[in-house]
Amino acid sequence: MKINTMAEMMANGETPEILFWVGCAGSFDQRAQKITKAFATILDKVGMKFAILGKEEACTGDPARRAGNEFLFQMMAYQNIQILNGYNVKKIVTTCPHCFNTLKNEYPELGGNYEVIHHTTLLQELIDQGKIILKEGGSFKGKKISFHDSCYLGRANNIYEAPRKVLEALDAELIEMKRCRTKGLCCGAGGAQMFKEDEPGNKRINIERADEALETGATFIAAACPFCNTMMMDGVKNREKENEVAVLDIAEMIAESMA
């Protein structure tokens, strides 16, 4: 399968329907690369014409801004907006809620105006339109799945239903954790915490959240963010449950279940 970059498309005089913003985790992190590949496979299967920025993509600046380094954030935003506007990008989909939030909410006042959607919303649309056709009796049918709300999707952008609707399409049994939706507990990665040790305390946040997810008795923990995914996986491993409970991105579940 050939993944086109914007540069290649431009050279061929083509315009993609949508730009897939992969994000740093999706590009470099081995675990998150699987999510990226799953999502690209879905886009390819439904015949959506998409492109990536490839080597021209750079960190949106989200962790820098949240750590307090506004200079670095503004530098990254400047570069990215130059590139995106240069390609006259209109619509962006991203598998990372942090990239999603920054592109959607923070770039407009810096001159970057795009229609930005998160991949769970796009997946829901594609299912609703009948473009994603799922296998009868897929591997998640009747399985217990608990969805972990990502802060930057949920509270930050009020997206609670799209990921759940996608999971419902898998014919699975959705079990909510006690702290869900607006009260969902953070995985511990946001605000640049992903890139440093926890402050002194009595428990790691990701373990607290993994415990809550494990308590539901679900065999799958569904995530919609590469950072949540890593944090939850680490939590599950810490409790030595990785053989019984899998942490998967919603895109991976759909890719596996497509007819």
Added chain:
Amino acid sequence: MQYVQQVLFCIMAAGAIYWFSKKVAEIRRNIFLGKPQDLSDNPGQRWNNVILLALGQKKMFHNVPVAIMHFIIYAGFIIINMEVLEIVLDGILGTHRLFLPYLGEFYGWLINTFEWLAASVIVVCIIFLARRNWLKLKRFISKDLNGWPKTDANLILITEIVLMSLFLTMNATDQILQDRGVAHYEPTGSFFLSAQLIPLFEGMSNNSLVAIERIAWWIHIAGIFAFLNYLPYSKHLHIALAFPNAYYANLQAPGKMKNMPEVQNEVLYAMQPELAPANAAPPASFGAKDVFDLSWKNLLDAYSCTECGRCTSECPANQTGKLLSPRKIMMATRDRLEEVGRNINANQSFVSDNKSLLHDYISVEELRACTTCNACVEACPVSISPLDIIVELRRSLIMEESNAPQEWNGTFSNIENNFAPWKFSPDDRDKWANEMAS
């Protein structure tokens, strides 16, 4: 003798209103020590928030029984205060139950309603005292509230119980005096609840009853004036500031952080020097080190906080034993602002005290623990954003003091040089795509 009472009353009322207005002006001045922030857009949506969040207390209803009890105190207290209008006029004019002749039977109905509300307020205040002091709810036994804040909360509840009890005592003795046909005590008809207290006072002489009725009346109104003047020093100020705070609540996506146009421009001028104005002065400082560097809305937030702790009980860092408590961030901001206010009162304008909100009131460790998850913002019933303050202080730490943990310095340098927070080669960014092609 009557004139003396009237004069005394007028002096008391004028004094209470004078001191209160003075303190209100001081708080207003303190709030506007903050930086300008334009929040005048979308008045329709803002009024909607006032109705839903402040008047309707929408977020309180996540816990229905508590919301109902809180609503009883709030509605009860406000509605009963309509009676205060009559009490104040009686005090000034030297009359007794001034509205009775004009309202007739409706008067009795009104007072009966007030009494039911008063009794409900007493019951709820007792339950709230129990929740605070004996049920050991986590957010109420937190070390955030050690000392004055805990006393403040109890004082408010006790004062409300006392004021309401005085109102009922006043009405009970009044009814006995009416039955005995004592002058000035015109028949009002029976008040159901205070009538239940009559057996307590029945054996007393007319003089004692008049004395009790008058003393209850005086302490009740004096108590209300005292409470009014206590408000500005107390967390209870939220009964007033919840309204403007709901009006000026953030209307944008909660995930969006406040832009720093001064930094945006610096970067723009560095990239495109031709755009830089000839006389561009570099910005004075970045982020917030002290209350002056926060926006006026952050400072209004600090005065609106009633220290309920819903933010802290939802905070992932706090729940896992970290030092950060969003409630404490708000309390520290108010404490510092009050200190700055006293400094200004004493010196006309602020004289440096070698202290700042950052470090002296809020520590680096607290700030470092925040995941920017917005749980505190979502939880707050009165539209406060502790996160906004945390981020502004973090900006000062990083951009003014270059104070970052080693790992973050590495992250920053990776983002700057490799365009990703990890040390990967930018050339490998699309490696996954090449893998898919093969």
